[in-house]
Amino acid sequence: MAAVFRKIASFFRIIAQVNREKATEMLEFELKELENIFSLLVIGGFVGMPSPPVPIAIELLPYMERELTVMLSRSDLASDPLGSLVGLLEMD
Amino acid sequence: MISNAFFLGKGGVGKTTMSAAFALAMARSGKRVLIASLDPAHNLGDVLDTRLKDTPKEVEKNLYALEVDLNYWVEKYLEESRSELATTYSYNLTLNLDSFFDIMKYSPGTEEYAVLWAIEHIRCDLSGDYDIVVYDTPPTALSLRFLAMPAISNLWIAELTKLRARILEKRSTITRLNPTSPIANSCVDKADDKVYGKLGSIKRRLTDLSSLFERESYMAVVLNPDVLSVSEAIRIKDELDKIHIPLSAICLNKRGVSTAAWEIHKRLADSPLFEVDFKTGGLQTRDDLATIETSALVADFLATETVNKGIA
Numbered sequence: 001m002a003a004v005f006r007k008i009a010s011f012f013r014i015i016a017q018v019n020r021e022k023a024t025e026m027l028e029f030e031l032k033e034l035e036n037i038f039s040l041l042v043i044g045g046f047v048g049m050p051s052p053p054v055p056i057a058i059e060l061l062p063y064m065e066r067e068l069t070v071m072l073s074r075s076d077l078a079s080d081p082l083g084s085l086v087g088l089l090e091m092d
Numbered sequence: 093m094i095s096n097a098f099f100l101g102k103g104g105v106g107k108t109t110m111s112a113a114f115a116l117a118m119a120r121s122g123k124r125v126l127i128a129s130l131d132p133a134h135n136l137g138d139v140l141d142t143r144l145k146d147t148p149k150e151v152e153k154n155l156y157a158l159e160v161d162l163n164y165w166v167e168k169y170l171e172e173s174r175s176e177l178a179t180t181y182s183y184n185l186t187l188n189l190d191s192f193f194d195i196m197k198y199s200p201g202t203e204e205y206a207v208l209w210a211i212e213h214i215r216c217d218l219s220g221d222y223d224i225v226v227y228d229t230p231p232t233a234l235s236l237r238f239l240a241m242p243a244i245s246n247l248w249i250a251e252l253t254k255l256r257a258r259i260l261e262k263r264s265t266i267t268r269l270n271p272t273s274p275i276a277n278s279c280v281d282k283a284d285d286k287v288y289g290k291l292g293s294i295k296r297r298l299t300d301l302s303s304l305f306e307r308e309s310y311m312a313v314v315l316n317p318d319v320l321s322v323s324e325a326i327r328i329k330d331e332l333d334k335i336h337i338p339l340s341a342i343c344l345n346k347r348g349v350s351t352a353a354w355e356i357h358k359r360l361a362d363s364p365l366f367e368v369d370f371k372t373g374g375l376q377t378r379d380d381l382a383t384i385e386t387s388a389l390v391a392d393f394l395a396t397e398t399v400n401k402g403i404a
Contacts, residue, residue, distance in 0.1 A: 017272065020269060021270060021273075023269055023270065024266045024273055024275075027262060027265060028266060028273065030262060031259065031266065031275065034255065034258060034259045038252070038255050038256065038259060041252060052245060052248035052249070052252070053245055054200065054202065055201055055202060055205040056245060056249070056294060058173045058196065059173065059294060060287060060291070061173070061177060062173070062177050062181075063180070063286040063290055064287060065181070
């Protein structure tokens with residue numbers, strides 16, 4: 001009997017986790033976009049975009065490891081940004 | 093409190109001579125004075141008749157002088173950034189930092205920042221030993237760029253700080269809703285976020301420099317009785333107005349060098365005018381600097397200093 005309860009509890013835990021993942025999926029997408037924009041603003045000067053004076057970018061660069069990784073992964077989606085958004089929203 | 097004096101103007105109008113004569117008069121009146129040349133093409137040592145370096149040298153009683161080595165400040169800053177980057181990205185052996193930083197020396201903005209770091213060093217580490225710091229500045233283009241740099245950079249810093257706050261807020265929300273999300277491992281708190289902290293420290297440094305230029309400095313523009321230097325002085329006045337730095341004085345150097353009729357332009361008429369006669373024999377020794385009539389300029393500086401002390 002206890003084993004059955006454990007399985008039911010586990011089932012509800014999984015359901016709750018799936019719902020949490022669903023709830024934050026869109027927020028995580030927005031966060032990555034914000035982090036990508038932040039990186040582009042800071043180091044955009046290197047590719048000709050308006051940006052703060054280069055010495056400011058150099059001071060921030062050592063602490064932007066995550067943002068740079070996000071920016072590189074976003075650039076992989078650059079060929080199909082709409083596709084990734086539509087996939088996220090589960091639209092057919 | 094006004095404890096800094098900047099001498100600005102077109103190349104060749106006599107900024108170094110005026111600033112050196114002003115500093116000498118101040119020193120001989122009993123104030124401890126440091127005069128610093130920010131011009132990459134230094135000739136302060138020639139005017140003071142002594143060899144100068146990047147550290148203060150006693151020229152005579154109460155008068156100390158130095159010539160800022162901008163290359164040293166660029167190298168020092170890049171070296172600090174290089175070691176920080178190498179520590180953070182040590183796993184990435186393909187990152188060729190040396191060639192990257194060699195190019196950085198020539199990036200737009202680096203020279204202006206080097207001037208700012210030098211001024212910051214003088215303000216924080218040296219100025220406590222002196223009553224007054226006098227700056228002989230580079231020609232107009234570089235001077236206006238480094239004077240405007242704190243205000244311009246702070247606009248960027250304000251926007252980046254706002255964006256960073258939004259990022260941290262979003263991370264915090266995600267972590268609250270889903271503690272098992274990979275985002276939960278990243279920094280969510282402003283106090284712990286190194287990027288947010290760095291933005292704050294850059295902002296504080298730039299705000300201090302802005303305050304030094306706007307509220308703690310006596311800005312004098314040196315000009316000659318000719319159309320070109322007057323036009324440039326008007327441009328300096330316009331640019332200073334844009335970044336809210338008050339123009340304290342106009343120094344007309346080499347009065348009498350030409351017989352052509354001359355009068356101060358109305359755009360410059362708001363600031364007190366101090367006139368210095370043209371020295372036909374030139375300046376041969378340091379004592380010749382003392383023959384330049386700067387007493388009215390010194391009195392105006394001291395009056396401004398006193399008024400500001402009263403306000404403070």
